[in-house]
Amino acid sequence: MPPGITIAADAPQLSAANTGFMLICSALVMLMTPGLAFFYGGMVRVKSTLNMLMMSFISLGIVTILWVLYGFSIAFGTDHGSLFGWSSDYVGLSGIGLNELWDGYTIPVYVFAVFQLMFAIITPALISGALADRVKFTAWALFVALWATVVYFPVAHWVWGAGGWAFELGVIDFAGGTAVHINAGAAALGVILVIGKRVGFKKDPMRPHSLPLVMLGAALLWFGWFGFNAGSWLGNDDGVGAMMFLNTQVATAAAMLAWLAYEKIRHGAFTTLGAASGAVAGLVAITPSGGSVSPLGAIAVGAIAGLLCAMAVGLKFKFGYDDSLDVVGVHLVGGVVGSLLVGFFATGGVQSDAKGLFYGGGLDQLGKQAAGVGAVLAYSLIASAILALLVDKTIGMRVSEDEEVGGIDQVQHAETAYDFSGAGGGTAPRTASVPGPPAQDAGKAANEKNKRVDV
């Protein structure tokens, strides 16, 4: 820009750099959902691997369509009573101009819509880890559609939408600790209280079938999370995004180390699953807080979350609820810890002026954080349980006990994840589905075969 020319601060211009940055961040966040699928897929038994992958993957289909139809409008449309949004221009994303900027930012509305879409996709997918092995795929698909509509879209409005009550109150949720992780974790708890335990819970061994897959998934999540967190400032021209990127890395490292240290002391080994789980716990915890804390604060947030989540995952055995893959233990606990720690560690110098208890801000911000956490937790828990009950009473949530024991992949998807069969495979193709010569050529083919035999 030539010297002497300034652009009024209240009229942002489209920034090619920020727009490009945000499109890349959106693509990174998209990668988290298949990453999550692998993270969960490796943790289940062989017989339910594909179902676990599909429960995440289907969210890419269902939520994308709902987002275009009405989701974006509910989450980010004009506020109605601080509870939900609605703008007819956003229905079908049809009334938005290519160059129309998201209010107050330098990126187009379309870019914002795409970025937020990826959050809307992964959040219901997060819930699925608690339901491994036992939920009908149609029931899950219906639940995802209902949950996104009734819970996610409005809660996203509360937390991030202009006019949303939590936003107006001053609850800090940088990238989705409340709207994504507490929301999904509480929902997971609500649904498993309705659907009950897996057959054989606490009796049968339910070891993860592929820890390399878990590691791959965790690594993809970690990678994609940079888009999730650093992109949540919706631009890159004041350093907050970079700060968030750094804090994401720092907290994740600290949480992984804390989880591993706890494991070594408590159980005698540094496990792969512990490293992957600790990393995810750190990512969850820094999500709400990373824009408010210093790098040293991020170490504290990560370490505290890693430790508390490692302790929390054992609670399901104590309390007897079957949160198959510890969605409550990692996402709910991690999200609550990260959100509340904003009230302690916020420095007041980065994302918002609000200071935490340790930086002379008193209890004010902690109180706001607690209000946000409590309200989202309670709403999501209760609404999700009601939705699960609704699906259960209509089309039924669970597969039969026989099908569950035999393996959900086969009955729900007509596939199995791996071919372990020796001695020739043990399977024969069904003629109807095998490509071969057309029927009218069959005689000709037979003749040619005879000819070759004659020679």
Place this chain on the structure above:
Amino acid sequence: MKLITAVVKPHRLDEIKEALQAFGVQGLTVTEASGYGRQRGHTEVYRGAEYTVDLVPKIRIEVLVEDDDAEQLVDVVVKAARTGKIGDGKVWSVPVETAVRVRTGERGPDAL
């Protein structure tokens, strides 16, 4: 004839094969197996939940030999398989009524 069967630790396979070849054994069959003896497998920990894995990986080696060689060959296998640590396995021999070489139809010791 005797059938000598050894269920041993997988990493001893090469030593056992070499010992058998040095002894003059012409052929053998190796199968992957799993099982446990008095040590009862091991424990694995996943997010704090402990699992006892009873069945540990083993290999099963089978060799057909003439009666006179059997005792000595058992010793050869035992010596080659031994690490001195728990879980080294078992070796045993049983009488065999008939053996036939499929290609030629030879029977008895000629089939070995």
